[in-house]
Amino acid sequence: MTEQDKPSGEGQHAHRQDLRVFKGVEAWVFDLDNTLYPSGSDLFPQINERIASFVSDLxxxxxxxxxxxxxxxxxKYGTTLRGLMSEHEVDPDSYLSYVHDIDYSNVQQNPDLAQAIAELPGKKYIFTNGDRPHAERTAAALGISNHFEDIFDxxxxxxxxxxxxxxxxKFLKLTGVSPVRAAMFEDLQKNLxxxxxxxxxxVLIVPPGAREVFKGDLDLEKDSAPEVDFITDxxxxxxxxxxxxxR
Known part of the structure; x- marks a missing residue:
């Protein structure tokens, strides 16, 4: 890695408020659930209920x-699906189709988000533990579908x-994204x-109004969360x- 490619402030928290570290970013990678849409949109609770229903029936x-x-x-496995596949040989296509059969009517178009994503320089990707059809439906409901290069599900x-x-x-190999020229947005700290x-x-995405609470928790000890560069609600x-x- 050259000096030019090294991310500014790597391993430190000093740059949390210095947005200039995003200079040189050519790929913007977004998680889907509770990241591109707010947690209050009621999609993830529906998915959780469908998962529980699937497990109950099975x-x-x-x-x-x-x-x-x-x-x-x-x-134990990282996802319920992987546990069901490992212990019960569940067909993943059937599972994914069932758990993502939900109501998207509570998701509102977000023109501000669409414009902000459109103005980011470089390519944008959705990287989700859900499946592509769910990501496509969600992005369409938000009005942001046209701004992404691809969906990695x-x-x-x-x-x-x-x-x-x-x-x-796998994501990096498939897309050709250079990690030192990329940014990742997630609602789960462990995924960063x-x-x-x-x-x-x-960038850690937290529920609306929770930014200062999360930031205070992470700042209790220096480098208590080195994987989090920025926090936003x-x-x-x-x-x-x-x-x-x-600019």
């Missing part, structure tokens, strides 16, 4: 027990979810660990600020 257990089993799979990742290193490696180690600028506003800093 294992012939009560819905409340299915919720418990679902969490156990998630913590759980199927493209070989059904291996973030935060597994292999998922990121690998991108940050690879040299990406990392307003993605569109943050991207507008980034665009402004690049």
């Amino acid at each position: 294992l012939k257990i009560a819905p409340e027990d299915a919720m418990t089993q679902q969490k156990a799979y998630y913590h 759980i199927v493209a990742a070989g059904l291996l979810p973030k935060p597994n290193r292999e998922a990121y490696d 660990t690998v991108p940050h180690k690879l040299g990406m600028r990392s 307003d993605l569109a506003g943050f991207l507008k600020a980034v665009v402004g800093s690049l």
Whole structure:
């Protein structure tokens, strides 16, 4: 890695408010759920309910027990799907189709976000642990579909979810993205660990009104969260600020 390619402030928190570290970024990588749309849009709770329903039907257990089993799979395997595939040989296509059969009517068009994404220099990608059809429907509901180069979903990742290193490696190989010239936006802190180690600028998306709470928790100890470069509860506003800093 050349001096020019090294991300500014790598491993430090000093640049959290210095948006100039985004200069040179050529690829902007966005998680989907609770990142490109706010958590209040009610999509993810619907997906969780569908997952619990799938587990309940498959294992012939009560819905409340299915919720418990679902969490156990998630913590052990990274996703419920991977747990079901490993322990019950579940067909991934059937599972993904079932759990993403949800109502998107609560997702509102977001012209501010669309404009901010459009003004970012370089290519933009969606990198999700969900599937492509879900990402396409969500992006269409938000009015941001036309601004992305591609969608990298759980199927493209070989059904291996973030935060597994292999998922990121597959994404980089498929897209040709250089991590030291990329930025990653995520609502899960653990999913930023690998991108940050690879040299990406990392942005943690938190629920509206929660930025100062999260920032205070992460700043209790210096470098308590080295994988998080920036925290925001307003993605569109943050991207507008980034665009402004690049002019």
